[in-house]
Amino acid sequence: MxxxxxxxxxxxxxxxxxxxxxxxxxxxxxxxxxxxxxxxxxxxxxxxxxxxxxxxxxxxxxxxxxxxxxxxxxxxxxxxxxxxxxxxxxxxxxxxxxxxxxxxxxxxxxxxxxxxxxxxxxxxxxxxxxxxxxxxxxxxxxxxxxxxxxxxxxxxxxxxxxxxxxxxxxxxxxxxxxxxxxxxxxxxxxxxxxxxxxxxxxxxxxxxxxxxxxxxxxxxxxxxxxxxxxxxxxxxxxxxxxxxxxxxxxxxxxxxxxxxxxxxxxxxxxxxxxxxxxxxxxxxxxxxxxxxxxxxxxxxxxxxxxxxxxxxxxRSELPELPDAKRRRFVEDFGLSEYDAGVLVSDQSRAAYYEAVAAGRDPKLAANWVNNELFGRLNKESLGIGETPISADQLGKLVALISDKTISGKIAKDVFEILWTDGGDPARIVEDRGMKQVTDTGAIETVIDQLIADNPDQAAQVKEKPKTMGWFVGQVMKAMQGKANPQAVNEILRKKFEL
Amino acid sequence: MSVTADDVRRIARLARIAEPTDRIDTLVGELNGILDWIEMLNEVDVEGVEPMTTPVKFELPQRKDVVNDGDVRDKVLANAPKSDEGFFVVPKSVE
Structure with missing residues (x-):
């Protein structure tokens, strides 16, 4: 047994x-x-x-x-x-x-x-x-x-x-x-x-x-x-x-x-x-x-x-079958068995994913296809054939996250815009000023201001470093989510000498 | 090999023909006569001989996957005792 x-x-x-x-x-x-x-x-x-x-x-x-x-x-x-x-x-x-x-x-x-x-x-x-x-x-x-x-x-x-x-x-x-x-x-x-x-x-x-x-x-x-x-x-x-x-x-x-x-x-x-x-x-x-x-x-x-x-x-004309496709996704793309399994459960889903992942970060692509896109399609009871966002659009969005043009959080907003209005991801980001701010000078200015305005909070961070998260949130809020979270963390740690 | 009166009744039921009640004994005799005669084939030694499916050596003819028939509803229904709205109508076949 x-x-x-x-x-x-x-x-x-x-x-x-x-x-x-x-x-x-x-x-x-x-x-x-x-x-x-x-x-x-x-x-x-x-x-x-x-x-x-x-x-x-x-x-x-x-x-x-x-x-x-x-x-x-x-x-x-x-x-x-x-x-x-x-x-x-x-x-x-x-x-x-x-x-x-x-x-x-x-x-x-x-x-x-x-x-x-x-x-x-x-x-x-x-x-x-x-x-x-x-x-x-x-x-x-x-x-x-x-x-x-x-x-x-x-x-x-x-x-x-x-x-x-x-x-x-x-x-x-x-x-x-x-x-x-x-x-x-x-x-x-x-x-x-x-x-x-x-x-x-x-x-x-x-x-x-x-x-x-x-x-x-x-x-x-x-x-x-x-x-x-x-x-x-x-x-x-x-x-x-x-x-x-x-x-x-x-x-x-x-x-x-x-x-x-x-x-x-x-x-x-x-x-x-x-x-x-x-x-x-x-x-x-x-x-x-x-x-x-x-x-x-x-x-x-x-x-x-x-x-x-x-x-x-x-035999020579057989397509790639689900087990072989899953193995390839795991071995070549580094996906988890679970993610690969979800993707290969349907041939057209797998094809969509491969188009998104082509030339891009395959794991990030799998997350966006499995969680964001499939999640949304399920919610709206739509099949993969009825997706309003094409593999090309989603792939471009994934590329914008990979090269740090936008943060993952902003990407979700872009995803919404693509879902309802369509368009080219790069253009949307450009036109709507959604680019991630990686300019450390600009982030530092905001941080200095926040520390000056909130001396009590700042003092607490020195006691309990974990409360630094509050500042991260405030910076993001002040910069409409466009600040690069890594840069924010780095500068804050430097300021607080952590 | 031989058949009994019960076998004859069962075969009649399976073939959906009326049970030949008054001729059962005659039929049992006649059928067993035929079976006895065919028993003769058992005298032939077929050890190692493949069963023959057909006396002619042809390959199974095949057709292309093309729709070239059907759409003859009136012909299909022509002999039906009863039809309605394009369906065959038969006595209720479910309990």
Whole structure:
């Protein structure tokens, strides 16, 4: 057990949680997995449906080559094994939003095999999640139950859109880790450009598997080479569509299972739904026989065979990924792990930062981007794409602080002006007389006057040197914050012979 | 390999066809006859032979990522027993 072990205390002792996630990520592509109809979000119902997607008899699926590249790209990004041979199978079940009566998926031979993802908890500690596989499959259509009291309305626009199902190993040990894993996966997918990651639009959704066990059991499971006999029976919570819900649902589910076990009951392996309004999970009824999917190879599709050259080509075009970028920010720019982590969490934020830092003090640039700019954007609920201050403007401001033209305090005023009125930082400083006064003569004059006007305070500084701060404040006030604080301190120390 | 009367009922349910109550025994006999016949294949020694997915050696044809289909709502809905506002309308599918 590590310090991070998540434990729930029951009536009969402590319990631990074991979780595995199946994440469905919508592939970024213009057309669907096996047809030429559009994948765009928000089209009028059934307008983005071809006769292939509607499963009209005699229509044949033809695979979209870009989707194949995207799956390989994602696999490489996760450091996973790419399978040069993969195959499509039919997963058979009946549902109104599945016109074929089966989903084309990859069962026995997925396109991507095992990999690993390094994730980070809130306290900055890291943990690894093993990836079992990634396979390609079709999305289903959408059923709408609230348009009519007696019937369900079906829109097939999403039917046939390509999904990557990314299956983790059951190495996730707490609701917090589950959320951290999905966060990391989403960042990676967005860097790669293979999934938009917008959970509100359903581009990323998770099936969360939860089981509970006694302390020590998980270690036996791992030591035995993933011997599942040491773990409890799991339940699968379907289609959880936000990070917060993943946490809530898994915590509720763990507590529910503990309660049953402590009362002497047993867990039925089943599929459950999370109700985000009440915060509870409930059993999906009447699916007793739905689990008999009778997979078999899809006779309409030949196996998908890739070449090493094809994979190498994609590998050579991968962008710099978040982990590598963070390492570079720490090593080359001297940033803290935390600052670097915040900056690389989003590709466009990282790009913005690099533009600000180019040719300037990288640490100072990180402070201004992370604290001032991101702080302000968050406060106003704006994305980095909507920032009123460009990287060029902020970079120039940082340069003015570095060369001591303005103090950090004045810089905040300039920042405000840039935010509301825009403009060129150097010009603003010039026009508004905000330049820092480093002329020691001018500062000395002010100090002499202050000492003459406040003899009692001056006497006290000789007794208690710490009270010199009062004079620093007064000088700054008298000079409208424009005095160079270092110069003020130096002259004061000289005057008081400290 | 053989099937029982219960297997036949289950297969019918999975395929969403009516349970052939009065013909179950006949069907069990016929299906087992077919299965017995296919059992013959087990006599072939396939040790070390890769399963054949297809008898023709073609590569999987692929399409470019171009939108060149869809926007045929009327055709898609043409055979639907019921539709409304561009949606298929089906019996309530949620409890």
């Amino acid at each position: 590590s310090d991070h072990t998540y434990r729930l205390t029951g009536e009969t002792g402590d319990w631990e949680v074991v979780m595995g996630l199946e994440v469905h990520a919508q592939v970024v592509s213009k057309a669907k997995l096996f047809s030429g109809s559009a994948t765009a979000f928000g089209g009028a119902p059934n307008t983005q449906v071809s006769l292939v997607d509607a499963a009209m008899p005699g229509m044949l699926p033809v695979i979209n080559e870009e989707v194949v590249s995207q799956a390989v790209r994602t696999g490489l990004g996760m450091g996973s094994k790419i399978n040069l041979y993969s195959r499509f199978d039919r997963k058979n079940y009946f549902y109104p939003d599945l016109p074929q009566g089966y989903q084309i998926s990859q069962f026995e031979f997925p396109i991507v095999g095992e990999g690993e993802l390094e994730c980070e908890r809130e306290d900055g500690s890291r943990f690894n999640v093993g990836i079992e596989r990634l396979h390609l499959e079709q999305d289903a259509g959408k059923s709408i139950h609230d348009l009519d009291p007696n019937s369900t309305y079906v829109d097939l626009n999403r039917s046939g859109v390509a999904l990557m199902e990314i299956v983790s190993k059951p190495y996730i040990r707490s609701p917090e880790e589950a959320s951290a894993y999905v966060t990391k996966l989403r960042t990676l997918l967005r860097y790669l450009g293979t999934c938009g990651g917008d959970m509100e639009k359903g581009q990323l959704r998770a099936d969360v598997n939860v089981s509970v066990c006694r302390p020590g059991d998980y270690e036996k499971f791992r030591d035995g080479g993933d011997d599942f006999s040491h773990l409890g029976t799991r339940c699968e919570i379907k289609n959880v569509n936000s990070l917060r819900f993943i946490r809530q649902a898994s915590e509720y589910e763990a507590r529910r299972q503990i309660e049953i076990l402590e009362e002497g009951g047993k867990i039925d392996q089943e599929t459950r739904l999370f109700d985000s309004v009440t915060g509870v999970t409930r059993s999906m009824r009447s699916k007793e026989e739905a689990h008999d999917y009778r997979y078999f190879p899809d006779p309409d599709l030949l196996p998908l065979e890739l070449t090493e050259d094809f994979v190498d080509q994609i």
